[in-house]
Amino acid sequence: MKKHFLSTLLLLAMATSAFAATATDFYLTLLRRGTADVEAGRNADATTTLRLAAFGLLESIEHYQTAQAYLAVAFDRLGQTEQAREAAQRVVNAERVEKKFRSIALPAPIRTAFEAVAKKVLSATDAAALRGGATAAPAPATTATPPPPVVVDKVDVVTETRKPEIVPKPAPPATTTTAPPAAQPQNKPQPQPQPVRPQTSTLPPQPQRTIDVAGQFAAADRALATANINEARRIYRELLGVSGLDHGQLVRLAEGFYRSRDFTNVLAAFDRAGALRPGEEPYRYYLAVAAYEVGQFDRARRELAAALPFIELTPDVQRYRAKIEAAR
Numbered sequence: 497m498k499k500h501f502l503s504t505l506l507l508l509a510m511a512t513s514a515f516a517a518t519a520t521d522f523y524l525t526l527l528r529r530g531t532a533d534v535e536a537g538r539n540a541d542a543t544t545t546l547r548l549a550a551f552g553l554l555e556s557i558e559h560y561q562t563a564q565a566y567l568a569v570a571f572d573r574l575g576q577t578e579q580a581r582e583a584a585q586r587v588v589n590a591e592r593v594e595k596k597f598r599s600i601a602l603p604a605p606i607r608t609a610f611e612a613v614a615k616k617v618l619s620a621t622d623a624a625a626l627r628g629g630a631t632a633a634p635a636p637a638t639t640a641t642p643p644p645p646v647v648v649d650k651v652d653v654v655t656e657t658r659k660p661e662i663v664p665k666p667a668p669p670a671t672t673t674t675a676p677p678a679a680q681p682q683n684k685p686q687p688q689p690q691p692v693r694p695q696t697s698t699l700p701p702q703p704q705r706t707i708d709v710a711g712q713f714a715a716a717d718r719a720l721a722t723a724n725i726n727e728a729r730r731i732y733r734e735l736l737g738v739s740g741l742d743h744g745q746l747v748r749l750a751e752g753f754y755r756s757r758d759f760t761n762v763l764a765a766f767d768r769a770g771a772l773r774p775g776e777e778p779y780r781y782y783l784a785v786a787a788y789e790v791g792q793f794d795r796a797r798r799e800l801a802a803a804l805p806f807i808e809l810t811p812d813v814q815r816y817r818a819k820i821e822a823a824r
Contacts, residue, residue, distance in 0.1 A: 522808045522810075523548070523549050523551075524553070524559065526545050526548050526549040527549035527553065527559060530566060531546075533570075534566045534569060534606070535606070539569075542566065542567075542570045543571065543579075543775055547563075547775035547778075548778060549563045550563035554751070557594050558596045560590055561597050561600060562602065565583075565606065565607075567579075567583035568580045568584040568617075569609045571583060572616075577617060580613055584610070584617055585622070586744075587610075587614075588626060589713050589714055589717070592710070592711070592714035592717075598627075614626055707738055712731050715731055716756075725756050728752065728756045732749060732752045733761065736761060736765060736768075746768050746769035750762050750766045751779070754782045754786065763787065763790065763792075766779070766786075778806050780800070780802045780806075781800065781803040783799040784796045784797075784800035793820070793823040793824065797821065804817075
């Protein structure tokens with residue numbers, strides 16, 4: 497009896513230990529598998545594994561950057577330039593939150609390959625940031641604008657060569673005089689109206705206000721890191737109003753809304769992003785949770801069913817799965 501009791505305790509301890517294993521262990525295993533695939537040349541296989549790893553390791557900047565750096569190399573080798581750019585840009589965005597990339601122990605061939613990809617697909621400033629410095633943009637050879645007299649001369653020429661018939665004549669006076677018309681000489685020349693100068697401004701057009709999207713993402717990440725949820729939400733909502741965001745930026749925005757528990761806008765950002773791409777299936781879990789939290793239970797069940805084959809059943813997933821499946 498005592499022996500049976502001890503065996504039961506041992507089994508319970510083992511089960512508890514297995515249950516307590518964090519999701520991070522699972523995603524670190526995926527990261528090791530994906531990096532090994534890239535180093536062995538199995539780039540297509542690596543992309544799915546590394547995307548899953550990056551999804552689960554977002555809170556660990558060095559692991560997240562490692563996954564994205566390998567992804568950039570893999571996509572570049574596959575000729576998928578846009579996906580390579582998105583992965584490299586995510587490394588830059590994470591670097592703005594906390595400078596880690598130079599200290600990551602990447603194999604020399606991978607670091608060299610990634611830096612070549614970054615130089616090819618990123619701006620000079622972003623590529624320099626990953627090398628540990630910033631480069632000033634070279635001054636253009638000739639940037640002087642034409643002197644103002646040239647602009648004025650052009651306007652004068654236009655005015656002086658206008659055809660007389662298009663110059664408006666003055667309107668007749670509103671009141672009449674009592675003087676007889678015969679008293680005025682019939683051949684008296686009428687005063688010529690002064691030519692109307694075109695209302696053309698020589699000032700340059702005012703530039704439209706632009707938003708530093710990458711900088712805003714970095715600011716929102718910093719707000720989340722310091723538990724300033726309201727500030728993070730404010731920044732993410734401002735970004736949601738920006739036109740021209742690409743698919744990757746909108747997915748990142750939806751991820752930010754999820755982390756700041758703004759579930760209505762999680763759905764809005766994913767709806768703008770459009771159909772999820774291969775390798776992005778885990779994000780359906782975010783969609784499922786957000787749909788559940790706003791009361792869209794049918795959508796929550798559909799999204800959860802689509803996500804489950806691609807994610808680990810962590811305690812958090814199991815908890816939401818029970819709530820979603822029971823919701824009516």
